[in-house]
Amino acid sequence: MKKERSVINLPNRTITRLSLYYQFLSQILHTKKFISSKELSQHLGFTSSTIRKDLAFFGQFGTSGKGYEISKLYKNLEKILGIEKEWNVIVIGCGNLGAALLKYPRFKKLRFNIIAGFDISKKIVGKKINDIKIYHLNSLKNFVKRNKVDIAVISVPQEAAKSTIDYAVSCGVKGILNFTPTTVNIPSDKCKILKIDLTIEFLKLACLLSNKRYDNTKK
Amino acid sequence: MKKERSVINLPNRTITRLSLYYQFLSQILHTKKFISSKELSQHLGFTSSTIRKDLAFFGQFGTSGKGYEISKLYKNLEKILGIEKEWNVIVIGCGNLGAALLKYPRFKKLRFNIIAGFDISKKIVGKKINDIKIYHLNSLKNFVKRNKVDIAVISVPQEAAKSTIDYAVSCGVKGILNFTPTTVNIPSDKCKILKIDLTIEFLKLACLLSNKRYDNTKK
Numbered sequence: 229m230k231k232e233r234s235v236i237n238l239p240n241r242t243i244t245r246l247s248l249y250y251q252f253l254s255q256i257l258h259t260k261k262f263i264s265s266k267e268l269s270q271h272l273g274f275t276s277s278t279i280r281k282d283l284a285f286f287g288q289f290g291t292s293g294k295g296y297e298i299s300k301l302y303k304n305l306e307k308i309l310g311i312e313k314e315w316n317v318i319v320i321g322c323g324n325l326g327a328a329l330l331k332y333p334r335f336k337k338l339r340f341n342i343i344a345g346f347d348i349s350k351k352i353v354g355k356k357i358n359d360i361k362i363y364h365l366n367s368l369k370n371f372v373k374r375n376k377v378d379i380a381v382i383s384v385p386q387e388a389a390k391s392t393i394d395y396a397v398s399c400g401v402k403g404i405l406n407f408t409p410t411t412v413n414i415p416s417d418k419c420k421i422l423k424i425d426l427t428i429e430f431l432k433l434a435c436l437l438s439n440k441r442y443d444n445t446k447k
Numbered sequence: 448m449k450k451e452r453s454v455i456n457l458p459n460r461t462i463t464r465l466s467l468y469y470q471f472l473s474q475i476l477h478t479k480k481f482i483s484s485k486e487l488s489q490h491l492g493f494t495s496s497t498i499r500k501d502l503a504f505f506g507q508f509g510t511s512g513k514g515y516e517i518s519k520l521y522k523n524l525e526k527i528l529g530i531e532k533e534w535n536v537i538v539i540g541c542g543n544l545g546a547a548l549l550k551y552p553r554f555k556k557l558r559f560n561i562i563a564g565f566d567i568s569k570k571i572v573g574k575k576i577n578d579i580k581i582y583h584l585n586s587l588k589n590f591v592k593r594n595k596v597d598i599a600v601i602s603v604p605q606e607a608a609k610s611t612i613d614y615a616v617s618c619g620v621k622g623i624l625n626f627t628p629t630t631v632n633i634p635s636d637k638c639k640i641l642k643i644d645l646t647i648e649f650l651k652l653a654c655l656l657s658n659k660r661y662d663n664t665k666k
């Protein structure tokens with residue numbers, strides 16, 4: 229009987245875990261041959277049993293006493309996640325955060341190639357950051373027509389976020405990583421948008437640190 | 448009967464949702480008076496019923512036809528999350544990403560005050576970025592003794608991550624936001640560490656875009 233296991237029907241948190249396994253393996257790929265679920269657990273903070281279950285679901289089983297063969301598991305996770313190819317990324321908004329992303333060394337390792345930046349400031353447009361050319365935003369439509377653009381990073385000021393995202397979608401961008409706090413409702417068949425909010429982890433850590441018990445009987 | 452509702456025993460994803468509600472409300476705090484679970488749902492992507500359940504768990508109920516009173520809900524979420532105070536933050540590693548964080552305008556709004564930066568590069572130490580002084584890392588111990596430091600952001604190069612985190616903990620830092628991909632095992636009673644990995648969202652988006660069905664019968 230043929231069984232299909234679809235990653236896209238998995239809960240978001242399972243995809244997150246698979247991404248974390250993959251990302252961790254990318255770091256140790258050439259340093260060792262095998263890794264056990266216990267070692268993965270120590271590095272990633274999930275239980276060994278969660279890790280074994282996740283991987284067994286996709287037909288990945290470790291060898292008793294040795295664990296998983298790293299290079300094989302890495303290749304298979306790549307297939308499971310459907311990310312075997314190179315991804316062309318553009319960065320829209322090349323101010324402080326955008327410029328830091330243009331210089332971020334780890335994207336290339338995971339085959340996210342930043343091919344261009346876009347901005348509207350005269351101070352930046354026409355320059356290069358980390359050898360990546362910054363174009364004026366009004367040339368985006370033409371650029372998307374002539375180049376394969378997989379993902380656009382949105383790192384513009386908050387007040388420009390909605391119009392910039394609408395414009396990028398109208399230019400044919402199909403995947404967006406939104407670094408602004410603005411939420412935009414775009415049908416997911418038109419463009420897939422994920423949001424990264426740097427402040428959320430700060431709030432979560434503050435919550436853990438405050439370690440406060442909330443008593444809802446005291447109003 | 449007295450019921451205690453402890454936020455610290457909640458699953459991580461519930462704390463994430465509560466943080467997202469709080470963060471979203473901080474943006475609309477002075478623009479309107481009421482918000483319904485339906486509107487929250489449209490902005491945040493969770494179902495109305497999830498939102499209502501989350502908030503009812505902490506004794507927060509909307510008024511029929513009107514929804515939740517924003518300023519009240521905001522204040523209460525602050526209490527629930529235990530984050531009513533100001534948080535003093537330092538940034539260790541003030542290169543590209545660190546410098547962008549020093550300039551990030553939204554931290555202050557949520558009362559995360561960056562009070563100092565630390566680095567080892569002669570080019571940066573002694574300077575100011577966004578009016579925040581950058582000290583040499585070897586003055587960290589003294590600084591932590593003399594100032595209230597709640598959270599240290601680690602944005603050093605990957606190869607320096609482990610030693611820097613160990614050093615920060617030895618200096619008495621109790622909360623760390625680790626922007627490097629390195630995982631460090633520190634007992635959580637000594638220091639609480641959360642990791643922010645910018646590449647994980649890229650991998651997740653790539654996975655969504657590839658939209659690939661994984662057939663585990665084909666090996």
